Amino acid sequence: MATATLLLPTRARLAGQRLPDEVARALGRADRQTLDAGEREQLRRHFRLVPDHWPVAALTRQLDAGDAEGATWLRADPARVSPDMNGARMLAYGEALALDAEDTAQLLPALKPLFGDAGVLLDAPQPSRWYLRLPPxxxxxxxxPIGDVLGDDLFAHLPEGDDGRRWRALLTEAQIVLHNHPWNARRVAAGKAPVNSLWFWGGGRLPQSVGTRFRQVKGQDTLLRALALAAGVTAEGEGGAVDALIDLRHLRQPEVFARDALQPLLAALARGELLALELDFEDGERFTLRRDQRWRFWRRPLARLDGAAAGLTA
Incomplete structure (x- = not known):
């Protein structure tokens, strides 16, 4: 019998209203754990990498181009930064900049000599994901990670020490090239954000292996798809009932979460079509629901997702 695991955002994003009675009862009777919070920790609960590191650039490069073997990769994603009183703040990156093939065709040729002189190759198999290829x-x-920098002071996140000096210099030079590029003036005139910086992150080599217990992974997130590809798992899965991982981290409406995601799965659980249902929240809270928990009638319903653990009924 199959299980289903939902990857979910932090509970605070879905806790805006009272849960429906059926959902509140089920969550109040569920097993709960508090685990490490954060996007990386959430994904690491479901994928095992050997060696145990987190080379985002190599994983997504394999998804984007299929040529990640035999090199070290570093993402050099396009970004928009804006100066402020304390330095410069990252306002957007990647897909939020709405880049297309024409943007990369205009901007990359101006940057390639800079990185070529440093002994690395810059290219962009996807307009929003740029890569540097380095020796193994x-x-x-x-x-x-670029998500940690968004909205914050760029200089507070620059790589440190002697090893970071080279990359700090390359970032500064890339910003000068992009700031002076006429294509950015055309983007601004068209009502688009300029691409005036890069951000280096996710460095490493492709893992020797990636494992997971799931035989089906559903979701559009790039890193999740890359991990599934490395683990040999597809969105369709194998024939018959299989353990499935479903990415719902994009959800923001509590009523949609309860009505469209949870209630159909709770019904499948009640019918015996699911062995277990797991809710894995990005803030580290995990609920595990099973059919036999319906006998835990002494536990209070969980009225809100961010409520305390269930106790005895009054």
Whole structure:
């Protein structure tokens, strides 16, 4: 019998109203755990990488171009930054910039000589995901994930130390090239945000192996798809009932979560079509629901997702 696991955003994003009675009872009777919070930790609960590192650039490169073997990869994603009193703040990156093939055709040729002189190759198999190819034994500093930098001061996240000096210099030079590029003036005139910076992150080599217990992974997130590809799992899965991982981290409406996601799965659980249903929230809270929990009638319903753990009924 199959299980279903839902990847969900933090509970605070879905806790705007009272849960329907059926859902509140089921969650109040569920098993709960508090695990590590964060996007990376959430995904690591479901995918095992050997060696145990997190080379986002190599994984997504394999998804985008299929040529990640035999090199170290670093994302060099296009970004928009704006100066403020304390330095510069990242306002947008990647898909939020609405880049297309013409943008990369105009901007990349101006940047390639800069990186070529540094001994690395820059290219963009996808307009919103740019990559640097480095030798397999390249030594990289620690880079901050781009999601951690969004909305924050760029300089607070720059790579540190002697290993980071080279990359800080390359970032500054790339910003100068992009700031002076006439294509950005055309983007601004067309009502689009300029591409005036890059962000280096996700460095590493392709893992030797990626494993997961799931035989079906559904979702549009790029990293999730890359992990599923590396693990040999598809969105369709195998024939028959299989353990499935379903990405719903994009949800923001509590009523949609309860009505369209949870209630049909709770009905399948009640009919015996699911062995277990797991809700994995990005803030680290995990609910595990099983059919036999219906006998836990002494537990209070969970009126709100961000409520305390269920106790005895009054």
């Amino acid at each position: 034994d390249a030594r990289l500093p620690a880079f901050a």
